[in-house]
Amino acid sequence: MSDPARMYREAAVRYASPVGLIVILYEEVIRSLRKAHQASQLNRVELRCTSLTHAIHVIGHLQSVLDFEKGGDVARNLSNFYNVARRVILECNNSGKCERLLALSGDFSNVAQAWQQVDRERAKLPDAASQQATIPPGALAALQDTASRLRVQR
Secondary structure (H helix, E strand, C coil): CCCHHHHHHHHHHHHCCHHHHHHHHHHHHHHHHHHHHHHHHCCCHHHHHHHHHHHHHHHHHHHHCCCHHHHHHHHHHHHHHHHHHHHHHHHHHHHCCCCHHHHHHHHHHHHHHHHHHHHHHHHHCCHHHHHHCCCCHHHHHHHHHHHHHHHHHC
């Protein structure tokens, strides 16, 4: 039996731009955090742990692909954000108190929106320019602003 949601996600990955793939990973983190919060509310410990473990793995992947040389402050702020996110997740998993997961999923949603703006800006560039530009200048400001606000909030 096929899972329509899974088929949709697989198609989205197949046709996504490189930045679009980052957005998909953020959506996975958000989905896992919300699932863990709901599992916590229902006292389903195994589902909570599985969802939080998945979120940590995806965050680890996001952090592993950061390019600090090209990304500068944005990459450093995102790395700090990922470290804080993992700490919040581990605290939740150890204590079973998962109220902060919804706020954390909101933070990931804000960053995902900034990456979506980056993707839209890149799509407007001619092919040769989009291959050269890591982040278009207009979108870079939004991503820097979002990443720096997250660093300050934590």
